[in-house]
Amino acid sequence: MTRPVFVALDTPDLAKARALAERVRHHVGGLKLGLEFFCANGRAGVQEMAQVGLPIFLDLKLHDIPNTVAKAVQALAPLNPAILTIHAAGGRAMMEDAKAAAPSGTKVVAVTMLTSLDEQDLRAGGIAGSAHDQVVRLAALAREAGLDGIVCSGAEVAAAKSAWPDGLFVVPGVRLPSGATGDQKRVVTPRKALDDGASILVVGRPITGAADPDQAARDIGATL
Numbered sequence: 001m002t003r004p005v006f007v008a009l010d011t012p013d014l015a016k017a018r019a020l021a022e023r024v025r026h027h028v029g030g031l032k033l034g035l036e037f038f039c040a041n042g043r044a045g046v047q048e049m050a051q052v053g054l055p056i057f058l059d060l061k062l063h064d065i066p067n068t069v070a071k072a073v074q075a076l077a078p079l080n081p082a083i084l085t086i087h088a089a090g091g092r093a094m095m096e097d098a099k100a101a102a103p104s105g106t107k108v109v110a111v112t113m114l115t116s117l118d119e120q121d122l123r124a125g126g127i128a129g130s131a132h133d134q135v136v137r138l139a140a141l142a143r144e145a146g147l148d149g150i151v152c153s154g155a156e157v158a159a160a161k162s163a164w165p166d167g168l169f170v171v172p173g174v175r176l177p178s179g180a181t182g183d184q185k186r187v188v189t190p191r192k193a194l195d196d197g198a199s200i201l202v203v204g205r206p207i208t209g210a211a212d213p214d215q216a217a218r219d220i221g222a223t224l
């Protein structure tokens with residue numbers, strides 16, 4: 001992957017997403033379209049964004065019973081995204097069926113523990129262990145299910161990669177030291193995430209919320 005940064009175009013506004021993508025396209029490696037964009041624009045919106053000419057990361061974080069997720073993945077197959085997310089918490093059978101339903105060119109990756117959560121949130125959900133243990137456990141499950149990789153924070157990527165050297169490691173929640181963290185709780189710098197083994201860095205607001213998104217993407221790229 002030439003440029004590891006995928007820009008998260010978290011907006012329901014197709015014209016705005018397209019304009020942002022055109023502005024930063026020479027400084028990022030791909031476009032991430034998530035729930036906000038997809039709920040507003042659907043498959044046609046994804047197809048329009050694909051015209052920008054960069055790989056599409058479709059981040060829908062699918063999480064349901066195996067049959068429902070497999071059918072949803074089948075419905076998305078014509079889009080042939082480069083990357084598609086599902087939730088590891090959906091379990092091994094759900095992940096196996098999602099991978100089986102995906103086009104051969106689509107990397108299916110499992111979200112382990114959202115970067116917006118900390119260990120207090122884990123405990124509130126009935127999980128006593130550390131974030132590290134939770135990510136490593138779910139990464140092992142995703143690997144056993146035949147997925148291509150996981151999504152985790154930069155705080156756990158080194159541990160996850162050492163157990164799965166050829167996995168694809170997607171790291172969101174990255175910030176330059178001066179950047180606002182917003183709702184993200186497990187945050188590292190882009191440089192640290194890459195040094196620790198990230199394959200792809202997902203960057204949203206630090207680029208899309210900047211006065212000059214093009215310059216912001218270049219500034220992040222310059223730290224890598």
Ligand SMILES: O=C(O)c1cc(=O)[nH]c(=O)n1[C@@H]1O[C@H](COP(=O)(O)O)[C@@H](O)[C@H]1O
Nearest residue numbers: 008059113114115151172173202203204205
């Ligand atoms: O799957 C994701 O991409 C994802 C997983 C995760 O644990 N945390 C996380 O922030 N994301 C996504 O990464 C992006 C982060 O956006 P910013 O916080 O604005 O950089 C958003 O589009 C989130 O949906």
